Amino acid sequence: MHRQRKIGRPGLPHPTSMKHMIHFNRLAISCLPLLLCISLNANADRGSALPAHVPAVYLQECASCHIAYPPGMLNPSSWQRIMGGLSKHYGTDAALESKPLQSISSWLNANAGTYKRVTEAPPEDRITKSPWFERKHQKIDSSVWKLPSVKSAANCSACHRQAESGHFSDHDLVIPAGVPASQQRAWRD
Numbered sequence: 001m002h003r004q005r006k007i008g009r010p011g012l013p014h015p016t017s018m019k020h021m022i023h024f025n026r027l028a029i030s031c032l033p034l035l036l037c038i039s040l041n042a043n044a045d046r047g048s049a050l051p052a053h054v055p056a057v058y059l060q061e062c063a064s065c066h067i068a069y070p071p072g073m074l075n076p077s078s079w080q081r082i083m084g085g086l087s088k089h090y091g092t093d094a095a096l097e098s099k100p101l102q103s104i105s106s107w108l109n110a111n112a113g114t115y116k117r118v119t120e121a122p123p124e125d126r127i128t129k130s131p132w133f134e135r136k137h138q139k140i141d142s143s144v145w146k147l148p149s150v151k152s153a154a155n156c157s158a159c160h161r162q163a164e165s166g167h168f169s170d171h172d173l174v175i176p177a178g179v180p181a182s183q184q185r186a187w188r189d
């Protein structure tokens, strides 16, 4: 199913544009149960979950071991904890000097998710442990996450071809090697 993706920015619709308003309301209602508007709402016009401007320092320092995770997928306090604990970062050392640390922290803070769906910090401040994430991926068999072609749920680009640029739409999915036909349901609908 092709879901509607032209969700406006989460702000108020333009007061003089009735058409826009109706459009906005319909979408707000239709996307509520998806628990996903967090990422999509932020930048729906471009279809990317990443803000329009991603500073080079974020890409350099935070997208070498994994993709540049969209800031809107976690709330400000999760990002603060992550940035405050980089020397013990999910089993690795990702420590930074104070200048890049400061600038990345403030950028993440300014672009963190403020939507209801991300109010609660997920376990370990992991995007992959957020309720919306689990919901969106519930049709994926648990064995799939452990395949050598996937390694971890945090490895978004194993399945989302354009994760690097913040695109997670159903149209940009790939089935990683080794997923048996009987477990490909999540990719097909």
Ligand code: HEC
Residues within 6 Å of the ligand: 061, 062, 063, 064, 065, 066, 069, 082, 086, 089, 090, 091, 092, 093, 094, 104, 125, 126, 127, 128, 129, 151, 152, 153, 154, 155
């Ligand atoms: C030296 C490698 C490395 C660097 C540099 C690094 N990370 Fe990570 N990061 C990891 C590893 C390893 C994990 C755990 C991945 C897994 O569970 O498969 C991780 C996980 C994460 C997660 C949680 C993913 C999930 O499961 O939802 C976030 C968020 C994150 N990193 C943010 C950052 C930010 C922000 C920076 C830059 C300040 C950064 N990382 C830099 C290695 C790194």
Ligand code: HEC
Residues within 6 Å of the ligand: 003, 036, 039, 127, 128, 136, 137, 139, 140, 144, 145, 150, 152, 153, 154, 155, 156, 157, 158, 159, 160, 168, 169, 170, 173, 176, 186, 187, 189
């Ligand atoms: C093993 C493959 C796989 C991995 C890894 C994966 N996803 Fe997904 N993701 C999917 C599939 C398949 C769907 C479509 C599920 C459906 O429609 O039932 C999906 C759906 C989504 C959606 C909803 C898209 C929409 O248009 O409704 C988002 C957002 C998303 N994933 C984000 C992520 C993020 C962020 C990561 C990494 C932290 C990630 N995914 C890791 C397979 C994966």
